[in-house]
Every structure is written in C-alpha cells, then in structure tokens.
Amino acid sequence: xxxxxxxxxxxxxxxxxxxxxxxxxxxxxxxxxxxxxxxxxxxxxxxxxxxxxxxxxxxxxxxxxxxxxxxxxxxxxxxxxxxxxxxxxxxxxxxxxxxxxxxxxxxxxxxxxxxxxxxxxxxxxxxxxxxxxxxxxxxxxxxxxxxxxxxxxxxxxxxxxxxxxxxxxxxxxxxxxxxxxxxxxxxxxxxxxxxxxxxxxxxxxxxxxxxxxxxxxxxxxxxxxxx
Amino acid sequence: xxxxxxxxxxxxxxxxxxxxxxxxxxxxxxxxxxxxxxxxxxxxxxxxxxxxxxxxxxxxxxxxxxxxxxxxxxxxxxxxxxxxxxxxxxxxxxxxxxxxxxxxxxxxxxxxxxxxxxxxxxxxxxxxxxxxxxxxxxxxxxxxxxxxxxxxxxxxxxxxxxxxxxxxxxxxxxxxxxxxxxxxxxxxxxxxxxxxxxxxxxxxxxxxxxxxxxxxxxxxxxxxxxx
Amino acid sequence: xxxxxxxxxxxxxxxxxxxxxxxxxxxxxxxxxxxxxxxxxxxxxxxxxxxxxxxxxxxxxxxxxxxxxxxxxxxxxxxxxxxxxxxxxxxxxxxxxxxxxxxxxxxxxxxxxxxxxxxxxxxxxxxxxxxxxxxxxxxxxxxxxxxxxxxxxxxxxxxxxxxxxxxxxxxxxxxxxxxxxxxxxxxxxxxxxxxxxxxxxxxxxxxxxxxxxxxxxxxxxxxxxxx
Amino acid sequence: xxxxxxxxxxxxxxxxxxxxxxxxxxxxxxxxxxxxxxxxxxxxxxxxxxxxxxxxxxxxxxxxxxxxxxxxxxxxxxxxxxxxxxxxxxxxxxxxxxxxxxxxxxxxxxxxxxxxxxxxxxxxxxxxxxxxxxxxxxxxxxxxxxxxxxxxxxxxxxxxxxxxxxxxxxxxxxxxxxxxxxxxxxxxxxxxxxxxxxxxxxxxxxxxxxxxxxxxxxxxxxxxxxx
Numbered sequence: 011x012x013x014x015x016x017x018x019x020x021x022x023x024x025x026x027x028x029x030x031x032x033x034x035x036x037x038x039x040x041x042x043x044x045x046x047x048x049x050x051x052x053x054x055x056x057x058x059x060x061x062x063x064x065x066x067x068x069x070x071x072x073x074x075x076x077x078x079x080x081x082x083x084x085x086x087x088x089x090x091x092x093x094x095x096x097x098x099x100x101x102x103x104x105x106x107x108x109x110x111x112x113x114x115x116x117x118x119x120x121x122x123x124x125x126x127x128x129x130x131x132x133x134x135x136x137x138x139x140x141x142x143x144x145x146x147x148x149x150x151x152x153x154x155x156x157x158x159x160x161x162x163x164x165x166x167x168x169x170x171x172x173x174x175x176x177x178x179x180x181x182x183x184x185x186x187x188x189x190x191x192x193x194x195x196x197x198x199x200x201x202x203x204x205x206x207x208x209x210x211x212x213x214x215x216x217x218x219x220x221x222x223x224x225x226x227x228x229x230x231x232x233x234x235x236x237x
Numbered sequence: 238x239x240x241x242x243x244x245x246x247x248x249x250x251x252x253x254x255x256x257x258x259x260x261x262x263x264x265x266x267x268x269x270x271x272x273x274x275x276x277x278x279x280x281x282x283x284x285x286x287x288x289x290x291x292x293x294x295x296x297x298x299x300x301x302x303x304x305x306x307x308x309x310x311x312x313x314x315x316x317x318x319x320x321x322x323x324x325x326x327x328x329x330x331x332x333x334x335x336x337x338x339x340x341x342x343x344x345x346x347x348x349x350x351x352x353x354x355x356x357x358x359x360x361x362x363x364x365x366x367x368x369x370x371x372x373x374x375x376x377x378x379x380x381x382x383x384x385x386x387x388x389x390x391x392x393x394x395x396x397x398x399x400x401x402x403x404x405x406x407x408x409x410x411x412x413x414x415x416x417x418x419x420x421x422x423x424x425x426x427x428x429x430x431x432x433x434x435x436x437x438x439x440x441x442x443x444x445x446x447x448x449x450x451x452x453x454x455x456x457x458x459x460x461x462x463x464x
Numbered sequence: 465x466x467x468x469x470x471x472x473x474x475x476x477x478x479x480x481x482x483x484x485x486x487x488x489x490x491x492x493x494x495x496x497x498x499x500x501x502x503x504x505x506x507x508x509x510x511x512x513x514x515x516x517x518x519x520x521x522x523x524x525x526x527x528x529x530x531x532x533x534x535x536x537x538x539x540x541x542x543x544x545x546x547x548x549x550x551x552x553x554x555x556x557x558x559x560x561x562x563x564x565x566x567x568x569x570x571x572x573x574x575x576x577x578x579x580x581x582x583x584x585x586x587x588x589x590x591x592x593x594x595x596x597x598x599x600x601x602x603x604x605x606x607x608x609x610x611x612x613x614x615x616x617x618x619x620x621x622x623x624x625x626x627x628x629x630x631x632x633x634x635x636x637x638x639x640x641x642x643x644x645x646x647x648x649x650x651x652x653x654x655x656x657x658x659x660x661x662x663x664x665x666x667x668x669x670x671x672x673x674x675x676x677x678x679x680x681x682x683x684x685x686x687x688x689x690x691x
Numbered sequence: 692x693x694x695x696x697x698x699x700x701x702x703x704x705x706x707x708x709x710x711x712x713x714x715x716x717x718x719x720x721x722x723x724x725x726x727x728x729x730x731x732x733x734x735x736x737x738x739x740x741x742x743x744x745x746x747x748x749x750x751x752x753x754x755x756x757x758x759x760x761x762x763x764x765x766x767x768x769x770x771x772x773x774x775x776x777x778x779x780x781x782x783x784x785x786x787x788x789x790x791x792x793x794x795x796x797x798x799x800x801x802x803x804x805x806x807x808x809x810x811x812x813x814x815x816x817x818x819x820x821x822x823x824x825x826x827x828x829x830x831x832x833x834x835x836x837x838x839x840x841x842x843x844x845x846x847x848x849x850x851x852x853x854x855x856x857x858x859x860x861x862x863x864x865x866x867x868x869x870x871x872x873x874x875x876x877x878x879x880x881x882x883x884x885x886x887x888x889x890x891x892x893x894x895x896x897x898x899x900x901x902x903x904x905x906x907x908x909x910x911x912x913x914x915x916x917x918x
Contacts, residue, residue, distance in 0.1 A: 021312060023309070023310050023311060023312050024306055024307075024308055024309060024310075024311045024312075024314045024316045024318075024319060025308055025309060025310070026308035026309075026318070029308065029318060029319060029322045030288075030319070030322035030323060031322075056315075056316070056319045057284050057285060057313070057315050057319070058284060058285070058287040058288055058300070058315065058319045058320055058322075058323035058325065059288060059319065059322075059323065060285040061257075061285055061286060061288055061289040062288045062289070062323075073285070073313075074312045074313040075312065075313030079251055080251075081251055081252055081253035081256065082250070082251060082252060082253075083250050083251075083252070083334060083385070083386055083441070083442070084250060084251045084334055085248060085250050085251075085301045085302065085329065085332040085333075085334040085335050085441075086284070086300075086301040086302030086329070086332060086334065086335040087250075087251045087334075087335075088283075088284050088285065089251045089283070091251075091253070091256060092251060092256055092257070092283045092284070092285045092286065093285055095256045095257030095258075095285075095286075096257060096285035096286065096289075098285065102312065102313070104793065105312040105313060106312075106794075107310060107311055107312040107313065107314075108312050108313040108314075109792045109793065109794050109795075110792060110793065111790045111791060111792050111793070112785065112790065112791065112792070112793045112796060112819060112822065112823070113787075113790050113815055113819065114790075115793060116815075116816065116818065116819055116822075134794055134797075135797065137797065137825050137826055138793060138794065138797055138825075140825040141793065141797075141822035141823065141825035141826065142793070142822065144818050144819075144821040144822035144825070144859075145818055145822065158310070159310055178825075214310070214312075215310070331566065333567075336565045336566065336567050336568075337565060337566065338563045338564060338565050338566070339558065339563065339564065339565070339566045339569060339592060339595065339596070340560075340563050340588055340592065341563075342566060343588075343589065343591065343592055343595075361567055361570075362570065364570065364598050364599055365566060365567065365570055365598075367598040367636075368566065368570075368595040368596065368598035368599065369566070369595065371591050371592075371594040371595035371598070371632075372591055372595065405598075475766060477763070477764050477765060477766050478760055478761075478762055478763060478764075478765045478766075478768045478770045478772075478773060479762055479763060479764070480762035480763075480772070483762065483772060483773055483776045484742075484773070484776030484777060485776075510769075510770070510773045511738050511739060511767070511769050511773070512738060512739075512741040512742055512754070512769065512773050512774055512776075512777035512779065513742060513773065513776075513777065514739040515711075515739055515740060515742055515743040516742040516743070516777075527739070528766045528767040529766065529767030533705055534705075535705055535706055535707035535710065536704070536705060536706060536707075537704050537705075537706070537788060537839070537840055537895070537896070538704060538705045538788055539702060539704050539705075539755045539756065539783065539786040539787075539788040539789050539895075540738070540754075540755040540756030540783070540786060540788065540789040541705045541788075541789075542737075542738050542739065543705045543737070545705075545707070545710060546705060546710055546711070546737040546738070546739050546740065547739055549710045549711030549712075549739070549740075550711060550739035550740065550743075552739065556766065556767070559766040559767060560766075561764060561765055561766040561767065561768075562766050562767040562768075612764070613764055668764070668766075669764070
C-alpha cells in the first residue's frame, strides 16, 4: 500500500493504550479519519500485532523497526520479508528509542527496498537528516529527542530544525520526503510543520495517549492541508 | 497455556520456510503431531506472525525474544505485555543468535514472570546454564553454538555437555527444566538427550527445513518418551 | 602483582579529577596509603593511562574493562594481552556503566585467566552475583546501581544485599572473593561492609572526587581491618 | 600535532606484532620513515599503549576508537579528554571492526572537535562516506570490509569505490580529506590510490605483519607523492 503526502504517521510505541485489541481500535480510528478527510494516515502498531492490524485495516501499516537479517538463522530478527508477508507497507528505522549503527541503516534500507517496503528513517538533527538522505530512504523524520513526548511541538519550539532539515535533505535528494516529529499534539502544530516545508508528521503519545484519539487525529488531519 | 515435559520446542527462526502462511501450516503440523502423540510441542514463530499463529492453534506459542521494556515509550520493543496480549505462552531468551546482557536477562525474566509468560533461556555451556539457573527461569536450553544447524546432534556428539548441564542446573534449582539443542534432527537424537537427563529438545532447521516437517516431528515425538 | 584481602579497589572512572597526571598522583596517594597501613589498595585508571600508572606505582593496577578479543584484527579492542603487556594486574568487568553479554563475560573471564589477569566482575543483585560465581572469577563486586555515586553506602542502606551476596556466592565457590560497592565514602562504611562478610570495597567518586583523596583513602584503610 | 597530506595512517589493531614494546618500536620505525621521506605518517597503537607511544615519538598518534562520554561516571569509556591528556592527536572512529551508531558518531565527532582531536571516520561504501561527510570530520577513510586484511588493494581491485567516494565526499565538503584502505600493502597500491584522488591511505596488517615494517613503510612513503 502506498502513502501520500501530507502524511500522518502514528507510532504506537509499546504504550499500554495501543496494546493488542486497543491497538486495533486505534488503527480503525485512524482509518476512519483518513477516509473522512482524504489525508493519508499510517499506523505503526506493536510488533506482535502487525499481522492482526495489517489484515484488518485499509490504511498503510508500518513496523516500528526492522532488522537487516535475511531469511535464515536469525532467531528473534524482524526481517523485511516477515514484515512484507504480514501485510506491512513500510517501517520506521533508527527511532531515538532504537538507534542503529550507520552500516546497519544502509544495509536495512537496501534490504527493505529489495523487498518493497517503504522506509522512514528518524534523525535527531538536520545534519543527521542530510547524512541519512545519502542512502535515499523514502522518508526522513526529524525529531529532536529532547522534545519527544514533551508536548512542546518541534514545529513551534524549534522551527529552524524543521526548515534546515528540509533544505539539507532536499539538497541531497529531492525524492526523499521530510516529516517532523516530537511534541506534536494539535492541528496547529501540524500546520506550522507544513508551513516550514515538512510533508507530514510523526506522532505518538499525542495521539495514542489522547483522551479521544479519533478526535485528536481529526484535528491533525484537518490542519494537514496547506491553506 | 502450560507446557508439559518432555517438551519439543520448535524455533522457526527467520527461515523462508516458516514465513507467514508457511509458518501457520508448520504450527498446525506441530499441533497435529502433539494431538496424535500426546507429546507437548511448542512453536516459536517469527515475531510479526505471533498473533496469527497463537490465535489459530491449540498448542503453546513462544516468542523468539522479548525485551524488558515496560509498556511505554519504547519504539520497536517486544514487551512481555505485547506478547501476552497476542496470546503467546512463553519466550526464548538469549539464543546464540540474539545474546543478551546479564542484567537484561535477569530483568526480562522478572518482567516475564510478572506477566505470566514462560521463559526458556539459552546457554552455550554447562557453566552458563548454571549461571542462568540462579535466576529461576522455567527452562534452560543448552546449545553449543558450533553444533547449531550442523546436523551433528549435541546429545550424541557431546553427551557430557548435556549431562553436566542437567547436574549443574538441578544443583541450583530442581524446578528449572533442562532442554538441549543444536544439531537435533531425528528421534534417535531425542532419545539420546532424554537418556542423558534432558526434559526436552529445542529444534530449528531439523524440522523447519525438513522435506516433510510433519513426519520429522512425528519421529521426534515418537522418541520423546523414555522406554 | 597479587592482591590481598581486605582490598580497596579504586575505580577512577573517566572523572576529570583522575585524568592523566592527576590520575598518576591519585595512584601515588593510594600507594602511599597502602604502604603506610599495609592494606592492599588497587587502582583502576583511565584506559589510555594504564601503562603510565602501571609503570610508576608499586600497587596493583586494574583496567576498567577488557574485551575478549584475541590478538588480531580487532580495532579498538582492549585485549587481555595488551593489558598484561602494559603492566596491568587485573580488570573490572561488567560494571553497571559498561554491562556485558553473559557469553562475553564467560569468554572474557576465560581469556583473562589464560593470560594471568585477575578479574573483578560487577553484579547488581545477589542473584546476579551467584550467577557470576559460576564462572569462577577472582572477585565479584556487588553494587546496587541506584546507590552508585549517591553517597548512601550499600553496607548501611542495604546490608542484606551484601550479606545475601556473600552467602550465595560462597555457596557456589569459596574461592571467589566478594567486594561491595556503591555509596562508600567513609571508613565506617567499610567497617560495616567487612562485618557483613565482604572482603573489600569498590569505590569511585567517594575517593576520586574527595577534597583530599589521600586522607579519604587513609580513613577507608584504617577501617578495613576487622577489630 | 597536525597531520599533512598525503597521509599514511597505520592502524596497529590488536595484533601481537604491535603489542607494547613492539608497538613502540613500530611507531619509531614510522617516525624514522616520516623523517627521512618528509611524508606524514601517523600511528594508531593499542589503547593501553597510547601514552607510552605518544610520549616517545614525534609523529601524530591516533586512538583506534573514542567514546562520546564526557569526563564523569563512565567506567571503561575512552573519552576525548583522556586521549588528549595522553598526548594523542586524533582518533579513528567507526572502523569496520568497531561500527558505531549514527547518533554516536555525530556526538563523538562534536566532542572530539571541542577537545581538539582530529577525526578519521571509516566508511564501507561511497554513500556511507557521503553520509559521514555531512558531519564534517577531518578525514574519511573508505574501506570495503571484504578487502580488509585480504592483500587485495582497494585502489586496484575496486578503483571506482575510491573515485566515487572522493567525488561524493568532496561534493558535500571540500575540507574533508579522503583516505582509502583495505588490502593496501605496497607502494604501487598507494600510487594507485593517490591517482584516484585519495589523499592518503589507512593500512594495518600490510605494515604491522610485514617481515620488515620499516622497509614496507618506506615503500609506501616513496610512492605517496604524485609524480
């Protein structure tokens, strides 16, 4: 399944609020908002739930991580093939909570590309974003780690981080899409991000732990279109 | 779901032959052999397939790995809670293809125990087995790494490894069950293991890559009862 | 160089106060206190300073870490051979700030033993201490991580941790010496540790960052003999 | 101490032939060749030998690795400050035998720069080289891992790797110097590298394990000047 931009990518992390059946309901809420607004929303459920969610909803499902292991003797590995087979469309890589070695990132991107999985690599700084652009992932998500989960939106607190990232990444490759994340909870934060050149947002606690995730997502989606 | 001993635990690894639908069929073959022979067979499918398999078969399903992360901001983590929620009964830990830090093993065992997941920790040597017994996991699987995938069964090539492990581990705690693995492919290898005091076997390629996994499993199960 | 018990082992960590020339002076202070009191004091300087300190003082010098790599193509590895060659007598392993995989600990202990390096493995809990005893290191240092650098001495705040560790470790092997650490700053803390059965202490900030390290060490040494 | 280009950087790894006193002699041979030829030669001794070598020779001494840890509670860490204090001029980072996380590379480069240590980051591919150029290290050394220690020189077996790397890295920043390595043993290999645009070579076994390292280094140095 392809993604469109602007994209709202919801990282379920391992929150209790996104576990199993609750994760499925959250994914269905995302599907409903996507259908009603026409904005592309992708979800990244917990790993053991991937097949369950991917076989139940009609929106793109991402893994939160992938290993570069090929099909073989790699106990515990999450291979691109196993994700593809589970109906998954893409994967996050190098999230601040699961940082990877540079060579592993390059190799995993290559493996995902072979298998036909979309890739969204996380970067903590604009320079790291530019570095990652070198490998031509589908998306790069800029997230200053200190703002993750803070409720202080990167797009308002550190607009230069978003702007610089867009400029540096596009300077390497125009075909890499730039998302931003960290502290995004409201539609206003999304508007601000899009004005700065971001093509979408990576969100987590702001949606997963919202009192009413459907309403929170609707607010994000409503503000995702440049006016 | 509880396990009984002797136990045959089939690690699907990330082999192409155990991917997705094929993994489900393999699990169903294991279920059939278990039902026909009365021998407990557990399966450890690829991580994205865990819910799919666990919700389809009536035998214990294990994860190949678990992280100690609690429900929270741990992108990509495979938490005990997410496994439990997916219908999983237990988990492998510290397999030679996914070795763990000592403190992480202790913490993950504690977390799994809280959540009610069975644990089978792998050890490469009898002394490592004794060390792990200190933490009171449900099972310890002794596997000399050099024999893994070799087709040379530990129970015949290095019987002293199995015997020493049983003695050392039971010397620490009688309630820890000892399995052995590496190179196990035939019923004879299982008989030999059980004669040495093992309470089951951990198998992988010998079953997953067998021409006829059902027949291969039937052979193992037939030889799992001490005569 | 051999160590005697009770032992005071001073971990220099990477503190600014123990860098280069300052580390050398700290080691000389330790040597002086050792000579005056007859209590064995060992020092663990920063890695690039090992030769410098080991060739300048007449007390045992430890590394803060060792890798299991054999002499060969292991860029950046700190091999047992390179430590031995630098005049080092032993090494810390698995400190809470540098935790290791279980199999790596076993292999590194084996390598150090071959080369003739003493080993002091750190453990965060009495059960981890018992686990490590399985491999027969020369020493095990129990350190509850939450007390490290706290100034709250393990020997007073959690005496049962020390007592349980001594009992469990000696239950596996009488020849493993048990140290304790975390929060130790005064002679009283040392007395308390020794009364609980510890055969020495592992100290760091309490000495390295003391206004007068020589005086602080003298206080520890004076209280290291059971009265 | 500054480096000049063309640069010959000799990585001692943890070879038995470069241990302690032998490492010192190897460094002195490098110093002699450098003095006689006027070509800059830097050496990267084993970590515990850094002070010993740096205080004995008048050529630049590099560490084989550095950690980003600041002076503080980081047992076993090799901090930029501890290297500087030991008289070290620079450090290798991300060697194929010690790969690092992307965020750790960025942070370590920042730390080394603050402290005044030169940096030479290794890359396995031209794209990884371009990625690393983003952070502005002093040098990038391209080394296809499959050729390391092979005796098959990258500059002859895979000239396009060298040429592409130079072009891509200089496209990001003209001030990053490009070295190449892997399989380099003779002066001819060095000439070939320099013709392809490399500004020096990273060598290891070809020198360290040579029957006569001084002669081998002399051959490299003699061919380091473009004719």
